[in-house]
Amino acid sequence: MKRSPLLLIFLTVFIDLLGFGIILPLLPYYAHQEPFNARPWQIGLLVASYSLMQFIFAPIWGRVSDRVGRRPIILMSLMGSTISYLIFGLAQSVALLFVSRILAGIGGANIPTAQAYIADTTSPENRAKGMGMIGAAFGLGFIFGPAVGGFLSQWGYSVPGFVASGICFTDFVLTYFLLPESLKARKPEVAPPQISRWTRLKRAFVRPRVGWLLALFFIATFSLANLEATFALIAKVRYAYTEAQTGYLFAYVGVLTALVQGGLIGPLVRRLGEPRLIVVGTLAFAVSLWLIPYCWDFWALATDLAVLAFGQGVNTPSVTSLISQYTPPDEQGSMLGVTQSLSSLARVLGPIWGGFMFNIHYQWPYLTAAMFMLVAFGLSLKVQAQARLAAGAKSAVRLP
Structure with missing residues (x-):
């Protein structure tokens, strides 16, 4: 099991959940104040918009990564997350908050691609261990994210968004220079008929x-x-x-x-x-x-x-x-x-x-x-x- 690529995949998933965790406990406070004055039902929709985009795009990114490779999808998702958290920090309207959460959901829908990368780069006997790293990244991201977001909020609600954006961009740079493509070139195969979810x-x-x-x-x-x-x-x-x-x-x-x-x-x-x-x-x-x-x-x-x-x-x-x-x-x-x-x-x-x-x-x-x-x-x-x-x-x- 190659350590450095898997470490970058772990970092990518961890940062996805870290960003989600940083924003989640702050979103109601942030959206409730001026100039947003969002109602509770609007805040519920803001949270749901992130998950809706993941629901729609996770299988799409997985299928596209089978054709163009894992690396481009991972890089694109990290850049999307970088932009989404930057918009969150700069937003002055509820509409921009929705744009931010929608982009974050699209960017965060890269879990199937990360799992496919691990499947590409691990032997069968090490695959469960590799997949376990994704579970660990989920847990750690959701543990540290809310604590980091709560701590950073003392300097203003925008600061956690800017920090999350900076973390995502740092991961983008590391991934761009250090993460190799895992999908081997192969002859086109006749795909089995797709069954809808x-x-x-x-x-x-x-x-x-x-x-x-x-x-x-x-x-x-x-x-x-x-x-x-x-x-x-x-x-x-x-x-x-x-x-x-x-x-x-x-x-x-x-x-x-x-x-x-x-x-x-x-x-x-x-x-x-x-x-x-x-x-x-x-x-x-x-x-x-x-x-x-x-x-x-x-x-x-x-x-x-x-x-x-x-x-x-x-x-x-x-x-x-x-x-x-x-x-x-x-x-x-x-x-x-x-x-x-x-x-x-x-x-x-x-x-x-x-x-x-x-x-x-x-x-x-x-x-x-x-x-x-x-x-x-x-x-x-x-x-x-x-x-x-x-x-x-x-x-x-x-x-x-």
């Missing part, structure tokens, strides 16, 4: 046992995206927290989630099993969402967010693990694409819902998300019952 989604939902898990996964991701889009608003309106405090709370949740997924999930799965862990995680997530508007001080909110980090931290990997276990080996890649599409769609719809609900009252994004998670809790009980039936059937087959 919607067709793959429909096929996946009718698969035995997988459909309930996909529905649960969508609801949980939708609820999390709703929280991410509106938490800075409730932190300002309900708790009167500063931008820095909000950024540190985002980072705190990121650290706790990383600790759960990096160290606690393995022993818990061995002790409880994925189906039971999904039930516990979904219920914890629902309860914590319900309590967010009602915490009486900082420590109560921090405790509630710890419960949320635990619930979300055990739920997501357990659900994806079961989806993988219930999918034939030759369809794993296709099912991964389905879950990524569902995640992207949930991250488009969740912020829109949260913004409109916050426009009614600051409690509504969290109370409605908690009710959705109670539906997911019912689905988790269904998943657990199906797992017990399957285990019982296997035991019966083994009996003489």
Whole structure:
């Protein structure tokens, strides 16, 4: 496994999530002030516009990179991100904020290209390790981004945008001079017929046992995206927290989630099993969402967010693990694409819902998300019952 190209790919993905994390907790504060005076529903749309562009462009960049190479797409995405954050820092209207977030989403839709680069440059035995670097870059970017954004905001809301732009441009320069093309020249091949994402989604939902898990996964991701889009608003309106405090709370949740997924999930799965862990995680997530508007001080909110980090931290990997276990080996890649599409769609719809609900009252994004998670809790009980039936059937087959 070549170290320096993979390090640059890691840096590219890390910077994408770092930029997203820097802006996310500040966006409501920035857009709410003069000269923008954006309403909560507009802020929800701003957050959703980023995810919508990723949903549209991620498969496009992946296909284009198969034809023109990985390097040009990665460079173009980095330059797009550089320009988007510069516009964010200079914006004087809500329209320009939308332009900034749309460009950032288009630039940040390079994850499939980064994954393809790793597939090009790693041996089969090292591929999982290489793909794991992308997951690590995601986690670290979302941990450090909000903390950096909160810290920089003390010098003005534009400063984090300029810093994010400078970081992206630095990565662009490093990539331009140091990243070689990974796609080998090859003879044109007849491409297999393309199946649309919607067709793959429909096929996946009718698969035995997988459909309930996909529905649960969508609801949980939708609820999390709703929280991410509106938490800075409730932190300002309900708790009167500063931008820095909000950024540190985002980072705190990121650290706790990383600790759960990096160290606690393995022993818990061995002790409880994925189906039971999904039930516990979904219920914890629902309860914590319900309590967010009602915490009486900082420590109560921090405790509630710890419960949320635990619930979300055990739920997501357990659900994806079961989806993988219930999918034939030759369809794993296709099912991964389905879950990524569902995640992207949930991250488009969740912020829109949260913004409109916050426009009614600051409690509504969290109370409605908690009710959705109670539906997911019912689905988790269904998943657990199906797992017990399957285990019982296997035991019966083994009996003489």
